[in-house]
Amino acid sequence: MLAVLLLPGALRAFLPALIARSALAMGGLALLLTVQDSTGSYTQAGFATATFGIANVIAAPWRARAVDRLGQRIALTAMASGQASGFIALALIAEAEGVADIWFLVLSAVVGLTAPPLGAAMRMIWASLTTAGDQRTKAFSIDAVCEELLFVGGPVIITAVIVATSPGTGLWVTAAAVSLGTAAMTSSAPSGALRGTGEKAARGDRPLRQPGFARVLIVLLGVGGVLGVAEIAAPAVAEQRDAVAASGWLLAAFAGGSALGGFLYGQLNLKAGIAKRLFALCIGMGLAAVLVSQLDTLGLFAAGLALVGLFLAPSLITGYLIADTIVPESSRTEASTWINTSVNFGASLASAAAGIVIDNSDAWFTLLLIGAITLALATVVPFARLRKRSDRRAMVKSCG
CATH class of the missing domain: 1.20.1250.20 (MFS general substrate transporter like domains)
Structure with missing residues (x-):
């Protein structure tokens, strides 16, 4: 199964994609702990996390259509920049005094709405590098295994960062992961080759x-x-x-x-x-x-x-x-x-x-x-x- 990683361009796209995708594994917990630490309320933190999740789910099909239409380099880079900016803004207002609680919800929505569909994008890259059948199944399998491991290790890593520093630092780390990982992924040749259709898909x-x-x-x-x-x-x-x-x-x-x-x-x-x-x-x-x-x-x-x-x-x-x-x-x-x-x-x-x-x-x-x-x-x-x-x-x- 690991042989698919040796396909030309595979690791160059896959490794940074994993770094970028780790933001989803870390971001929810970092958001929860940051809002709770700033407001002193688990209720407010829960609302912020729920807002993030709901916004992410609602906007998912439209973000994916943008990738199909505009190509990975343009669409994913724009989305990752928007999400990283949202995480950074949350970290900054968490340190500020007298910020209204509504801003945590607004920025949580921004972070959810702009989440780049990195998993789906990476599977498009795998599809472009492999032949249909067993080879593609192996590629999707190793992708899924690594994603599961991200969700095992991501919360552990971000918790360690937050304990050693502060909740806001966890958001900065998450912002760095999604922005730098996405930039490195979309600068790879396999990702760059997926330029999009340039027009809306037929109904x-x-x-x-x-x-x-x-x-x-x-x-x-x-x-x-x-x-x-x-x-x-x-x-x-x-x-x-x-x-x-x-x-x-x-x-x-x-x-x-x-x-x-x-x-x-x-x-x-x-x-x-x-x-x-x-x-x-x-x-x-x-x-x-x-x-x-x-x-x-x-x-x-x-x-x-x-x-x-x-x-x-x-x-x-x-x-x-x-x-x-x-x-x-x-x-x-x-x-x-x-x-x-x-x-x-x-x-x-x-x-x-x-x-x-x-x-x-x-x-x-x-x-x-x-x-x-x-x-x-x-x-x-x-x-x-x-x-x-x-x-x-x-x-x-x-x-x-």
Whole structure:
């Protein structure tokens, strides 16, 4: 799988892309701690973080369309500059006296609205460097594994920076990561070659207009739901077992399982079509969540979360492969972004619902419930008509 890193130009684009993408792994926590430190209110900090997340999700398709139309160098550079400026402005007002709380929300919205779709952009680069099939699957797999590791290490690194310095410094570090990483990525030859279409994609080329794509997004809501519930259930279970310090280890087990799943997925030479793969993965994830809901001891619960995580990265990778296969090239950055948006939206809804369920029942019931929902949503996949517009017969064979 690592052989794809030796493709001409791959590392030159991929390494700085990882630096830039680490901003997303660090930025939310840095924002939360900075606003809380400045205002003395976790409520205000929570509002700021929620504003950041909602703005990011809402604007995601339009940012991706801008990349498809204008090319990576122009669009990503402008977005990264806007987001870095937002982070820096937040750091500055956090140090100022008498700043109205509304400004934290305004700038949090700016940071979310301007977040560059770096993951989707990097997958476009991988698609340009690899051939369709096993080679592209390996590339997407290593990309997903590294992204999972970023979200394991990013919060740890930014926490260490903040503890050693100040919350505002964490925002400066995040701004540097997104601006410098994006600049280095877009200055690479593979990124520069993706100049964009120069015009709006035809309405018929939009991802949501492709047969079966919307159904795939519905299925991935369940995957995101399991992710959102796991992130809430793990700390809740640790607290119920009087082992709050174990929360981080439980979440690390989940993320580690996802990274391992992504690595193994890239090693396999799978013959089944992508629709069947997504169906099997979502069924596996739903069943694993139901299983974990029956595990009472902390050790078994950690192992169960790792098992659930094992299906996360492969499900995302398969979603990206579907986007790459059935959506016209002029809209593929947008399509890849829709995959992320669906998962993130499912995670957000599930996180909110999980808190309510846990308060009225327990953390284990939330996993049982989301497992059942994921199994139900997975049944949508076999009926999705996934066709590549340019070669319908090849697509039927590939999805069969």
